Amino acid sequence: MTMSTYLEAGRRAVIEEMERDASVWALGEDLGRGGVFGQYKGLQEMFGTGRIADTPISEACIMGAAVGAAMTGTRPIVEMRFSDFALCAVDELVNQAAKARFMFGGQMRVPLVVREPVGMWRSSAAQHSQSLESWYTHIPGLVVVAPSTPADNLGLLKAAIRCDDPVVYMEHKNLWGLEGELPEGDHMVPLGKADIAREGRDVTLVTWSGMRQGCLKAAETLASDGIEAEVIDLRTLWPWDRDAVMASVEKTGRLLVVHEAVTVSGFGAEIAASVAEALHFRLKAPVSRLGAPRIPVAYAPTMEDEARVSPARIVAAVRKTMQPAEVS
């Protein structure tokens, strides 16, 4: 085991996969200077300008070129800087990458990874703070991954690079500096498998990405009141680990889905509905969701915090779920 940041873990994943497979390459803006957050620092020196390619500010062409390059025997890592900017390349991802294999009758695959950092950190305002993962879970053909620990960022990014499907890979900007232990060797985390971040008997918190830390903090507070929350970090949103979630809610009888994204039409709705459909008669309380209000993220901290799902808000939502059901 070695200690590493979440950012460094992602960098190690790219290095290991580029060393293992000569068809892997990365393209995006400013990669030669390490990328906007330093995720590619030193990689151009290691692998050359061909395999760590600096590109114009042309998101549509970065994504579209990756689709063409993936059809032509390479495995591109697409860097979008911010998930917000990936919206300039939605046709290339949704109409092209996600559809090509199916609509061409399985003649080829589009093995690419789109790295698009998500989430709120500090005063980045409305165009650099969004969490739009639910959009991509809606698109057949795409895999959607949202890692929350250094070890998972290593193992999931490696798995995403080896996957033959187009993968939307959403790292959280606020986690770049998070430290944790990394296993030695070829550490792979399977796509589609959740991680039980904390065991508990009373309530299941299903979460991912930046909210894992918030849920774990909330769980500590709740434990001091005698409420034992189980925290499930989905890690992969499509496909999501239905078995892990169902098993946990069967045990606890209560579900709260916590995500940073806007609650309305967030991916929490899919999980809540699926649990309600499958386990209606085993539930001790209605399923519930906690996410952001349907407002753009503001710049000033006072207003920005109105969009932030804090540990205190998670605690309050769990307490509400734990109240005895009122029959009306």
Place this chain on the structure above:
Amino acid sequence: MTEGPGLRRDNFDWERFLELLGLMHRIRAFEEEAIAGQKEGLVLGAIHPSIGQEAVAAGVCGNLETADLMLSTHRGHGHTLAKGADGLAMMRELFGRKGGTCGGKGGSMHIADFGVGMLGANGVVGANIPIATGAAHALKLQGSRQIVTCIFGDGAVNRGPFMEGLNWARVFDLPVLFVCEDNNFSATTRTREMTGGAGAGARAESLGIETTEVDGNDLTAVDAAARAAIDAVRAGQGPRFLTCHTYRMTGHTSVDPAAYRPAQEVEEWRGNDPIARLEVALRMAGIEDAQLTELHRSEAAAMAEIARTARETDWPEAAGAFTDVQDVGDPRERAY
């Protein structure tokens, strides 16, 4: 146009042009069968015929090797046939039948045949440009001698991906030939009314890409210009841009009566038919009428047989709706 180019048989590659004439007949026969099939309900979705534009497909793709890659548009039957795709598989695809080029999953607008380097038609105007650019980028990384040809219409020059893709190809000096098949119309609107500046070629030149313009209804001219551009691209000279001026004899789709254009204009272009023009040139080179007539007849008959076979082919299994979606994640999760 009735004047031939005045070429003599001894300096005119008549064997090659006869072959390309046969290809143009095949393309036209394919689309005439498809339009007839649509009237009968055999073609299920929209089709965008390229009747009148066959010289572009034949002249450009006739200079490509099978291993070369090509990307096309929603109006791509001609390009696809010219790249070497099987006509029967294509007709089955239009009819939504088993054995279609894409197993019935794509239809006319999403035909691809990777076996002959045809990397797909595209339902989104201009979307093939970044994809072609990326395919060329991969070929360059791999040190391949293959090249990519990307064919799009004049409407595509007003989309952002046109600028992004051309700029990218120049910046990375990629082996890609861009072909603007200028048929004058962006769907049902005249492109020049919606385009600032001097249009496709001028935009390519502004990005540092060497550009050629050619009469797209003159097969011999398209052939020569495409060969020169393809040779330059294959020699590692970076991207080239070729504009072929032509005219769409049908509406935007097969069911668009195209009443928005004057009949006289259509008639003038009918007199400029690329097949008739090549036949004139071949006659002047000494090819007998009987041979030309037989070529037309045999291609039309072969296509009629293809259409007959296609209509008798079974539907694909419904279960195919769940295959080739993705490896990770079960597409049957929420199935009925």
